[in-house]
Amino acid sequence: MALILLLLIGLTVALVNTTPVQNFIAQKSAAWLSKKLKTKVTIQHIRVDFLNHLALQGLYIEDKAHDTLLYAGEAKVRITDWFIFKDKPVLSYLSLRNTYIHQYRTRLSDEWNSDFIANAFSSPDKAAPKNDTGGKPFNLGLDRVELENVRVHLDDSWGGEDLNLDIGQLSLKAKNIDIRNKLIEIGEISIKNLLVDEKEYKGGKPPRDHSKDTIDTTPFNPDKWVVRISKLGLDACQYNLTMDDKVPVANLFDENHLVITQIKTSIKDISIIGDNIRGETQSLYAH
Numbered sequence: 001m002a003l004i005l006l007l008l009i010g011l012t013v014a015l016v017n018t019t020p021v022q023n024f025i026a027q028k029s030a031a032w033l034s035k036k037l038k039t040k041v042t043i044q045h046i047r048v049d050f051l052n053h054l055a056l057q058g059l060y061i062e063d064k065a066h067d068t069l070l071y072a073g074e075a076k077v078r079i080t081d082w083f084i085f086k087d088k089p090v091l092s093y094l095s096l097r098n099t100y101i102h103q104y105r106t107r108l109s110d111e112w113n114s115d116f117i118a119n120a121f122s123s124p125d126k127a128a129p130k131n132d133t134g135g136k137p138f139n140l141g142l143d144r145v146e147l148e149n150v151r152v153h154l155d156d157s158w159g160g161e162d163l164n165l166d167i168g169q170l171s172l173k174a175k176n177i178d179i180r181n182k183l184i185e186i187g188e189i190s191i192k193n194l195l196v197d198e199k200e201y202k203g204g205k206p207p208r209d210h211s212k213d214t215i216d217t218t219p220f221n222p223d224k225w226v227v228r229i230s231k232l233g234l235d236a237c238q239y240n241l242t243m244d245d246k247v248p249v250a251n252l253f254d255e256n257h258l259v260i261t262q263i264k265t266s267i268k269d270i271s272i273i274g275d276n277i278r279g280e281t282q283s284l285y286a287h
Contacts, residue, residue, distance in 0.1 A: 168193025
């Protein structure tokens with residue numbers, strides 16, 4: 001029996017690693033997602049190495065208005081071998097290249113164009129058994145992340161805030177990611193050619209009564225995560241800020257219209273513990 005099982009596993013691995021089977025998996029996956037999301041989903045190619053490696057090319061997802069919600073030119077994931085037998089599976093490698101994500105809300109609605117995805121995969125809550133004491137939360141580790149030419153655009157015409165992140169290159173080397181114990185330890189983050197473009201304007205959301213506003217004393221880290229980063233480096237980055245539609249006056253500082261270019265910095269020993277943020281800036285340059 002054991003020999004038959006091994007032969008079946010070997011045959012499955014061999015078949016999955018053939019191009020026709022992988023293209024079949026890609027088409028079936030896209031068809032399943034299209035049916036689940038009730039929108040257009042296409043996948044050019046999937047490569048699967050048994051249980052621990054997945055490479056995906058040309059993933060395209062439309063929103064309900066037939067606009068691009070997501071396009072991933074290439075995504076790769078490597079996970080711990082035979083992770084199903086481990087208490088804490090580890091993503092040893094995660095990469096995204098030539099990727100575009102576009103989320104938006106119009107002036108007439110408080111719903112994001114991506115909300116339908118969460119709705120499609122949500123299920124009604126079921127009452128837990130009376131003797132259910134709750135299991136351990138899912139835990140997942142992470143070793144390395146690489147991003148190249150990744151653009152994330154969040155256009156919020158309802159709230160009157162747009163935030164665009166264009167990442168040329170990002171490399172992250174982790175030490176320890178422990179979701180269960182709310183611990184994130186990063187060895188190094190290196191970012192090159194990052195553009196952050198932020199705009200604020202009058203949105204479609206009705207104005208609210210500020211007369212009853214109170215000072216928000218809620219801590220920004222209420223779940224008490226601990227984050228440590230040994231080294232953070234930025235190179236050839238840029239930050240743009242537009243707070244109103246007035247034309248800025250030439251040769252005068254205008255805090256509502258900022259363009260900061262050629263940002264280069266090195267910061268070490270960054271820590272976020274509770275609501276305290278610490279770090280040591282070794283160098284900083286901007287124009």
